[in-house]
Amino acid sequence: MRSILQAHAEAAARLTAAGVPSPEHDAWRLLEAASGLSRSTLLLTGASAVPEATAARLAGLVEERAARVPLQHVLGVAHFYGLELAVDARVLVPRPETERLVELVLRELADGLADAGPAPATVLDVGTGSGAIALALKAELTSAEVWGTDVSEDALAVARGNAARLGLAVGFLRSDLLADEEVAALARRAAVLAANLPYLPESDRVALQPEAAADPPGALFAADGGLAIAARLADQAWLTLPRGALLALELDPRNVRGLAERLSGWEGVRLEPDLAGRERFLLARR
Numbered sequence: 092m093r094s095i096l097q098a099h100a101e102a103a104a105r106l107t108a109a110g111v112p113s114p115e116h117d118a119w120r121l122l123e124a125a126s127g128l129s130r131s132t133l134l135l136t137g138a139s140a141v142p143e144a145t146a147a148r149l150a151g152l153v154e155e156r157a158a159r160v161p162l163q164h165v166l167g168v169a170h171f172y173g174l175e176l177a178v179d180a181r182v183l184v185p186r187p188e189t190e191r192l193v194e195l196v197l198r199e200l201a202d203g204l205a206d207a208g209p210a211p212a213t214v215l216d217v218g219t220g221s222g223a224i225a226l227a228l229k230a231e232l233t234s235a236e237v238w239g240t241d242v243s244e245d246a247l248a249v250a251r252g253n254a255a256r257l258g259l260a261v262g263f264l265r266s267d268l269l270a271d272e273e274v275a276a277l278a279r280r281a282a283v284l285a286a287n288l289p290y291l292p293e294s295d296r297v298a299l300q301p302e303a304a305a306d307p308p309g310a311l312f313a314a315d316g317g318l319a320i321a322a323r324l325a326d327q328a329w330l331t332l333p334r335g336a337l338l339a340l341e342l343d344p345r346n347v348r349g350l351a352e353r354l355s356g357w358e359g360v361r362l363e364p365d366l367a368g369r370e371r372f373l374l375a376r377r
Protein backbone atom coordinates (compact mmCIF):
# COMPACT_ATOMS: atom_id res chain seq x y z
CA MET A 92 0.00 0.00 0.00
CA ARG A 93 1.18 3.52 -0.77
CA SER A 94 1.46 6.30 1.76
CA ILE A 95 -0.50 9.52 1.35
CA LEU A 96 2.64 11.37 0.29
CA GLN A 97 3.49 8.69 -2.27
CA ALA A 98 -0.07 8.77 -3.62
CA HIS A 99 0.17 12.54 -3.96
CA ALA A 100 3.54 12.37 -5.73
CA GLU A 101 2.24 9.73 -8.17
CA ALA A 102 -0.91 11.70 -8.90
CA ALA A 103 1.12 14.88 -9.48
CA ALA A 104 3.50 13.00 -11.81
CA ARG A 105 0.56 11.63 -13.85
CA LEU A 106 -0.94 15.13 -14.15
CA THR A 107 2.43 16.63 -15.10
CA ALA A 108 2.81 14.05 -17.87
CA ALA A 109 -0.66 15.02 -19.14
CA GLY A 110 0.35 18.68 -19.35
CA VAL A 111 -1.95 19.88 -16.53
CA PRO A 112 -0.81 23.42 -15.64
CA SER A 113 -0.76 23.11 -11.80
CA PRO A 114 -0.22 19.41 -11.11
CA GLU A 115 0.88 19.62 -7.45
CA HIS A 116 -2.09 21.76 -6.45
CA ASP A 117 -4.59 19.70 -8.41
CA ALA A 118 -3.21 16.44 -6.99
CA TRP A 119 -3.89 17.74 -3.46
CA ARG A 120 -7.41 18.81 -4.37
CA LEU A 121 -8.13 15.40 -5.88
CA LEU A 122 -6.68 13.61 -2.86
CA GLU A 123 -8.87 15.75 -0.61
CA ALA A 124 -11.94 14.83 -2.67
CA ALA A 125 -11.06 11.12 -2.76
CA SER A 126 -10.38 10.89 0.97
CA GLY A 127 -12.82 13.44 2.38
CA LEU A 128 -9.91 14.84 4.42
CA SER A 129 -8.44 18.34 4.40
CA ARG A 130 -5.02 19.01 2.98
CA SER A 131 -3.60 19.77 6.43
CA THR A 132 -4.85 16.45 7.80
CA LEU A 133 -3.39 14.67 4.78
CA LEU A 134 -0.03 16.39 5.33
CA LEU A 135 -0.01 15.67 9.05
CA THR A 136 -0.66 11.97 8.41
CA GLY A 137 1.41 11.79 5.23
CA ALA A 138 3.24 8.57 6.16
CA SER A 139 0.06 6.56 6.75
CA ALA A 140 -1.32 4.20 4.14
CA VAL A 141 -4.06 5.23 1.70
CA PRO A 142 -7.06 2.88 2.10
CA GLU A 143 -7.88 0.87 -1.02
CA ALA A 144 -11.26 2.54 -1.59
CA THR A 145 -9.62 5.98 -1.44
CA ALA A 146 -6.87 4.88 -3.82
CA ALA A 147 -9.48 3.62 -6.30
CA ARG A 148 -11.46 6.87 -6.10
CA LEU A 149 -8.27 8.89 -6.51
CA ALA A 150 -7.23 6.91 -9.59
CA GLY A 151 -10.56 7.70 -11.26
CA LEU A 152 -10.34 11.41 -10.47
CA VAL A 153 -6.72 11.64 -11.61
CA GLU A 154 -7.53 10.01 -14.95
CA GLU A 155 -10.40 12.43 -15.49
CA ARG A 156 -8.16 15.41 -14.77
CA ALA A 157 -5.35 13.92 -16.89
CA ALA A 158 -7.86 13.94 -19.78
CA ARG A 159 -7.89 17.73 -19.18
CA VAL A 160 -11.39 17.89 -17.75
CA PRO A 161 -11.30 21.15 -15.73
CA LEU A 162 -10.55 20.58 -12.05
CA GLN A 163 -13.83 22.31 -11.11
CA HIS A 164 -15.80 19.91 -13.33
CA VAL A 165 -14.04 16.91 -11.79
CA LEU A 166 -14.85 18.20 -8.30
CA GLY A 167 -18.24 19.66 -9.30
CA VAL A 168 -17.56 22.93 -7.51
CA ALA A 169 -15.77 26.23 -8.04
CA HIS A 170 -14.91 28.82 -5.42
CA PHE A 171 -15.80 32.43 -6.16
CA TYR A 172 -15.64 35.39 -3.80
CA GLY A 173 -15.90 33.11 -0.77
CA LEU A 174 -18.85 31.16 -2.19
CA GLU A 175 -18.86 27.51 -3.22
CA LEU A 176 -20.70 27.22 -6.53
CA ALA A 177 -21.79 24.06 -8.30
CA VAL A 178 -20.51 24.06 -11.88
CA ASP A 179 -20.75 21.72 -14.82
CA ALA A 180 -20.54 21.81 -18.61
CA ARG A 181 -23.62 24.09 -18.80
CA VAL A 182 -21.75 27.12 -17.42
CA LEU A 183 -18.42 28.87 -17.60
CA VAL A 184 -16.18 28.02 -14.65
CA PRO A 185 -16.03 31.40 -12.86
CA ARG A 186 -12.53 32.85 -13.09
CA PRO A 187 -10.56 34.46 -10.27
CA GLU A 188 -10.17 37.72 -12.24
CA THR A 189 -13.94 38.21 -12.19
CA GLU A 190 -13.76 38.59 -8.39
CA ARG A 191 -12.14 41.95 -9.12
CA LEU A 192 -15.28 43.05 -11.03
CA VAL A 193 -17.29 42.32 -7.88
CA GLU A 194 -14.82 44.35 -5.80
CA LEU A 195 -14.97 47.29 -8.21
CA VAL A 196 -18.77 47.36 -8.07
CA LEU A 197 -18.75 47.21 -4.27
CA ARG A 198 -16.21 50.01 -4.09
CA GLU A 199 -18.25 52.21 -6.45
CA LEU A 200 -21.37 51.59 -4.36
CA ALA A 201 -19.49 52.49 -1.18
CA ASP A 202 -18.27 55.64 -2.93
CA GLY A 203 -21.74 57.05 -3.34
CA LEU A 204 -24.04 55.23 -5.69
CA ALA A 205 -26.18 54.68 -2.63
CA ASP A 206 -26.85 58.44 -2.85
CA ALA A 207 -29.40 57.46 -5.48
CA GLY A 208 -31.95 57.21 -2.67
CA PRO A 209 -33.13 55.20 0.32
CA ALA A 210 -34.79 52.43 -1.74
CA PRO A 211 -32.80 49.18 -1.99
CA ALA A 212 -30.55 49.33 -5.05
CA THR A 213 -31.47 47.16 -8.01
CA VAL A 214 -28.44 45.29 -9.33
CA LEU A 215 -28.38 43.42 -12.62
CA ASP A 216 -25.80 40.80 -13.69
CA VAL A 217 -26.23 40.19 -17.43
CA GLY A 218 -24.84 36.87 -18.71
CA THR A 219 -24.79 35.41 -15.21
CA GLY A 220 -23.64 31.85 -16.06
CA SER A 221 -23.32 30.00 -12.73
CA GLY A 222 -24.71 33.12 -11.02
CA ALA A 223 -21.23 33.98 -9.72
CA ILE A 224 -21.36 37.80 -9.90
CA ALA A 225 -25.01 38.14 -8.89
CA LEU A 226 -24.63 35.77 -5.93
CA ALA A 227 -21.38 37.37 -4.72
CA LEU A 228 -23.00 40.83 -4.88
CA LYS A 229 -26.11 39.63 -3.04
CA ALA A 230 -23.96 38.03 -0.34
CA GLU A 231 -22.32 41.42 0.25
CA LEU A 232 -25.29 43.74 -0.44
CA THR A 233 -27.95 41.94 1.54
CA SER A 234 -30.57 44.68 1.16
CA ALA A 235 -30.09 45.05 -2.62
CA GLU A 236 -32.53 43.56 -5.12
CA VAL A 237 -30.24 41.44 -7.28
CA TRP A 238 -31.10 39.82 -10.61
CA GLY A 239 -29.09 37.59 -12.92
CA THR A 240 -29.99 37.06 -16.56
CA ASP A 241 -28.72 34.75 -19.27
CA VAL A 242 -29.67 33.76 -22.78
CA SER A 243 -29.03 30.13 -21.83
CA GLU A 244 -31.77 28.26 -19.92
CA ASP A 245 -29.15 25.63 -19.01
CA ALA A 246 -27.01 28.26 -17.30
CA LEU A 247 -30.02 29.68 -15.47
CA ALA A 248 -30.83 26.22 -14.08
CA VAL A 249 -27.32 26.02 -12.60
CA ALA A 250 -27.54 29.59 -11.24
CA ARG A 251 -30.94 28.95 -9.62
CA GLY A 252 -29.57 25.79 -7.99
CA ASN A 253 -26.61 27.75 -6.60
CA ALA A 254 -28.87 30.49 -5.21
CA ALA A 255 -31.07 27.89 -3.51
CA ARG A 256 -28.11 26.00 -2.02
CA LEU A 257 -26.54 29.22 -0.73
CA GLY A 258 -29.85 30.64 0.53
CA LEU A 259 -29.33 33.87 -1.44
CA ALA A 260 -32.46 35.61 -2.75
CA VAL A 261 -31.43 36.42 -6.32
CA GLY A 262 -33.94 36.36 -9.17
CA PHE A 263 -32.99 34.84 -12.53
CA LEU A 264 -34.56 35.62 -15.89
CA ARG A 265 -33.93 34.51 -19.46
CA SER A 266 -33.19 37.29 -21.89
CA ASP A 267 -30.99 38.15 -24.84
CA LEU A 268 -29.16 41.04 -23.10
CA LEU A 269 -31.89 43.56 -22.18
CA ALA A 270 -34.38 42.49 -24.89
CA ASP A 271 -36.90 40.84 -22.56
CA GLU A 272 -39.43 43.44 -21.33
CA GLU A 273 -39.17 42.34 -17.67
CA VAL A 274 -35.38 42.66 -17.81
CA ALA A 275 -35.60 46.05 -19.54
CA ALA A 276 -37.93 47.24 -16.76
CA LEU A 277 -35.35 46.17 -14.15
CA ALA A 278 -32.62 47.97 -16.09
CA ARG A 279 -34.70 51.16 -16.13
CA ARG A 280 -34.41 51.34 -12.34
CA ALA A 281 -31.02 49.66 -11.86
CA ALA A 282 -28.21 51.28 -9.87
CA VAL A 283 -25.70 48.80 -11.29
CA LEU A 284 -25.46 46.77 -14.46
CA ALA A 285 -22.50 44.38 -14.24
CA ALA A 286 -21.58 41.92 -16.96
CA ASN A 287 -18.91 39.42 -17.85
CA LEU A 288 -20.15 38.42 -21.30
CA PRO A 289 -18.32 36.40 -23.98
CA TYR A 290 -15.39 38.56 -25.06
CA LEU A 291 -12.73 36.41 -26.70
CA PRO A 292 -11.98 37.09 -30.38
CA GLU A 293 -13.05 34.20 -32.63
CA SER A 294 -9.39 33.82 -33.66
CA ASP A 295 -8.62 32.45 -30.15
CA ARG A 296 -10.64 29.30 -30.87
CA VAL A 297 -7.71 27.42 -32.38
CA ALA A 298 -5.31 28.00 -29.47
CA LEU A 299 -7.76 27.32 -26.65
CA GLN A 300 -6.46 25.32 -23.64
CA PRO A 301 -8.35 22.00 -23.29
CA GLU A 302 -9.85 23.19 -19.97
CA ALA A 303 -11.36 26.31 -21.56
CA ALA A 304 -12.67 24.18 -24.43
CA ALA A 305 -14.89 22.51 -21.81
CA ASP A 306 -16.69 25.82 -21.20
CA PRO A 307 -19.88 26.28 -23.25
CA PRO A 308 -18.89 27.85 -26.62
CA GLY A 309 -21.69 30.41 -26.15
CA ALA A 310 -19.87 31.68 -23.06
CA LEU A 311 -16.53 32.48 -24.64
CA PHE A 312 -16.45 34.05 -28.10
CA ALA A 313 -17.88 37.15 -29.72
CA ALA A 314 -17.53 38.62 -33.20
CA ASP A 315 -15.96 42.01 -33.84
CA GLY A 316 -12.69 41.13 -32.07
CA GLY A 317 -14.66 39.94 -29.03
CA LEU A 318 -16.70 43.13 -28.63
CA ALA A 319 -19.93 42.38 -30.49
CA ILE A 320 -22.00 41.28 -27.48
CA ALA A 321 -20.60 43.75 -24.93
CA ALA A 322 -20.94 46.66 -27.38
CA ARG A 323 -24.57 45.70 -28.05
CA LEU A 324 -25.17 45.65 -24.29
CA ALA A 325 -23.52 49.07 -23.87
CA ASP A 326 -25.83 50.50 -26.58
CA GLN A 327 -28.91 49.03 -24.87
CA ALA A 328 -27.70 50.19 -21.45
CA TRP A 329 -27.30 53.74 -22.75
CA LEU A 330 -30.94 53.72 -23.86
CA THR A 331 -32.25 52.03 -20.71
CA LEU A 332 -30.32 52.74 -17.50
CA PRO A 333 -31.30 55.71 -15.35
CA ARG A 334 -28.91 58.65 -15.04
CA GLY A 335 -26.01 57.97 -12.68
CA ALA A 336 -26.29 54.17 -12.90
CA LEU A 337 -23.03 52.25 -13.05
CA LEU A 338 -22.07 50.08 -16.01
CA ALA A 339 -19.31 47.64 -14.99
CA LEU A 340 -17.92 45.28 -17.64
CA GLU A 341 -15.19 42.67 -17.76
CA LEU A 342 -13.51 42.44 -21.16
CA ASP A 343 -10.29 41.22 -22.70
CA PRO A 344 -7.12 43.29 -22.22
CA ARG A 345 -6.87 43.37 -26.03
CA ASN A 346 -10.29 44.95 -26.62
CA VAL A 347 -11.42 46.76 -23.44
CA ARG A 348 -9.91 50.08 -24.57
CA GLY A 349 -11.64 49.69 -27.94
CA LEU A 350 -15.06 49.60 -26.27
CA ALA A 351 -14.20 52.52 -23.97
CA GLU A 352 -13.34 54.59 -27.05
CA ARG A 353 -16.70 53.78 -28.63
CA LEU A 354 -18.72 54.96 -25.62
CA SER A 355 -20.13 58.39 -26.12
CA GLY A 356 -22.10 60.47 -23.62
CA TRP A 357 -21.19 58.26 -20.65
CA GLU A 358 -19.55 59.92 -17.62
CA GLY A 359 -16.44 58.89 -15.70
CA VAL A 360 -15.42 56.27 -18.24
CA ARG A 361 -12.38 54.47 -16.90
CA LEU A 362 -10.43 51.24 -17.22
CA GLU A 363 -9.22 49.18 -14.29
CA PRO A 364 -6.51 46.50 -14.30
CA ASP A 365 -6.80 42.88 -13.23
CA LEU A 366 -4.46 41.37 -10.64
CA ALA A 367 -1.82 40.81 -13.33
CA GLY A 368 -1.90 44.54 -14.10
CA ARG A 369 -3.66 44.18 -17.50
CA GLU A 370 -6.52 46.56 -18.33
CA ARG A 371 -9.61 44.37 -18.14
CA PHE A 372 -12.53 46.27 -16.59
CA LEU A 373 -14.55 49.15 -17.96
CA LEU A 374 -16.55 51.37 -15.60
CA ALA A 375 -18.86 54.17 -16.69
CA ARG A 376 -21.82 56.12 -15.34
CA ARG A 377 -24.93 56.69 -17.46
Ligand SMILES: C[S@@+](CC[C@H](N)C(=O)[O-])C[C@H]1O[C@@H](n2cnc3c(N)ncnc32)[C@H](O)[C@@H]1O
Pocket residue numbers: 182183184185186189217218219220221222223224240241242243246266267268286287288289290309310311320
Ligand atom coordinates in the same frame (compact mmCIF):
# COMPACT_ATOMS: atom_id res chain seq x y z
C1 LIG B 1 -18.11 34.49 -19.99
S1 LIG B 1 -19.60 33.71 -19.43
C2 LIG B 1 -19.66 34.47 -17.83
C3 LIG B 1 -20.54 33.84 -16.82
C4 LIG B 1 -20.52 34.56 -15.47
N1 LIG B 1 -20.95 35.94 -15.62
C5 LIG B 1 -19.13 34.52 -14.86
O1 LIG B 1 -18.51 35.59 -14.75
O2 LIG B 1 -18.68 33.44 -14.45
C6 LIG B 1 -20.79 34.59 -20.38
C7 LIG B 1 -22.26 34.25 -20.14
O3 LIG B 1 -23.02 35.14 -20.96
C8 LIG B 1 -24.11 34.42 -21.52
N2 LIG B 1 -24.52 35.11 -22.77
C9 LIG B 1 -23.97 35.04 -23.99
N3 LIG B 1 -24.63 35.81 -24.86
C10 LIG B 1 -25.64 36.39 -24.15
C11 LIG B 1 -26.71 37.28 -24.50
N4 LIG B 1 -26.83 37.73 -25.76
N5 LIG B 1 -27.57 37.66 -23.53
C12 LIG B 1 -27.44 37.18 -22.26
N6 LIG B 1 -26.46 36.32 -21.88
C13 LIG B 1 -25.58 35.94 -22.82
C14 LIG B 1 -23.57 33.01 -21.74
O4 LIG B 1 -24.62 32.08 -21.83
C15 LIG B 1 -22.67 32.85 -20.50
O5 LIG B 1 -23.39 32.26 -19.44
